[in-house]
Amino acid sequence: MKNKVFLNGTIYNAKDAKVSLFDRGYLFSDGIYELIPYFNSKPFLLEDHYKRLQESIKMIGLENPYTKKEWFKNINDFTNNSEYKNYYLYIQVTRGAPKDISDGVLREHAATKNYITAVSMFYSEIDNLQEKNIIGKKSITMEDKRWKKCNIKSISLLFNSYAKTLAYKEGAYEAILIRDGVITEGCSSNVFIVKNNIIKTAPKSNLILPGVTRSFVIEKIIKENGNKLLIENFSKNELLESDEVFITNSTQGILPITIIDNMKINEGICGEITKELYKTFIKYTG
Numbered sequence: 001m002k003n004k005v006f007l008n009g010t011i012y013n014a015k016d017a018k019v020s021l022f023d024r025g026y027l028f029s030d031g032i033y034e035l036i037p038y039f040n041s042k043p044f045l046l047e048d049h050y051k052r053l054q055e056s057i058k059m060i061g062l063e064n065p066y067t068k069k070e071w072f073k074n075i076n077d078f079t080n081n082s083e084y085k086n087y088y089l090y091i092q093v094t095r096g097a098p099k100d101i102s103d104g105v106l107r108e109h110a111a112t113k114n115y116i117t118a119v120s121m122f123y124s125e126i127d128n129l130q131e132k133n134i135i136g137k138k139s140i141t142m143e144d145k146r147w148k149k150c151n152i153k154s155i156s157l158l159f160n161s162y163a164k165t166l167a168y169k170e171g172a173y174e175a176i177l178i179r180d181g182v183i184t185e186g187c188s189s190n191v192f193i194v195k196n197n198i199i200k201t202a203p204k205s206n207l208i209l210p211g212v213t214r215s216f217v218i219e220k221i222i223k224e225n226g227n228k229l230l231i232e233n234f235s236k237n238e239l240l241e242s243d244e245v246f247i248t249n250s251t252q253g254i255l256p257i258t259i260i261d262n263m264k265i266n267e268g269i270c271g272e273i274t275k276e277l278y279k280t281f282i283k284y285t286g
Helices: 024-028 046-059 068-079 158-169 212-225 236-240 272-285
Strands: 004-007 010-013 031-039 087-098 115-125 137-143 174-179 182-186 190-195 198-201 228-231 244-249 253-260
Touching: 004 068, 024 087, 031 046, 046 068, 046 087, 046 212, 068 087, 068 115, 137 158, 158 174, 174 253, 182 236, 190 212, 190 236, 198 212, 212 228, 212 244, 212 253, 212 272, 244 272, 253 272
Parallel strands: 137 174, 137 253, 198 228
Antiparallel strands: 004 010, 004 115, 031 087, 087 115, 174 182, 182 190, 190 198, 190 244, 244 253
C-alpha cells in the first residue's frame, strides 16, 4: 500500500486525497495529531498513544469522530498491508470544514459553525532500532517561545519547525528549548541529563509534551536498569555541565546528545548509562 493515505474512513492513493480549502486545520492549525511507531510490524505502546490522542481531542474540544473500537479498526485496516516493517503512523484530527458555507462566511476565528471533523492517516519508514548503532547527535539551544499549552499535541508547530530548521542549518539534530532559565524539552523530544550517575528530567506540566516514550523510559527502562532518577527542573548550566545527555521520542527511542552549542558532553562520546538504557529499550522493539 505504498503512497496510500486514510481520509475520513476511505483509503486513497496519496495524489487523489483531497481536503477542503476551508478546513480549520488548514486555515488555523485547529487540530491535533499523534504519531505511533511500528517496530517489526507491531505498534509500540499503542494504548498509550491512543490515550494521548483522546486527551488531545478532548483538550481542544473536538468532537470525537470514532469509538475506541472504530479507531482501532481503522488503524489496523490501514496498516495491515504496509510494505514496511519499521515505520511511524501519523494520525491527524482537525475540526474540519463547515457543513454549510452558503452564508458566504468562509473564514472566521471563532468556531461557530457545524463542522465535519477530518481524520487523516499516513505512514513513513523509520530505522530498525535493532540494527542501528547508537551514535551521539549535536544540538543547539534556543529560548522557548511557544504558547503555554505545550502538553497538547497540536498541529500548530510553527516555532518547532522554525527551531528545528535553524538546528539543521547548524548541522544539529535537535534544538533544546529554555524557558525562564529552565530546560523544557526539545522541538520533537524530551530531554534527560545524567550527573554523578543520577538521571534527571523535567516534570510533566503545561510546558512540555507528555512524551509516551519518556513515560516508558521513566516507568520501565530506568527502573529495570536500577538507575536513580530525579524528576525536577534543571538549568542550561546543568545541561552543559552534565556527564551525559539523551533525548527520547517515538521514532528514535533513546538518542544521545554529545555536542550542545558546540560544547562536547562527555568528550563528545555516548555515555555508559545512556548505552545501557538503549540496550534495554531495544529489547522491547524486536
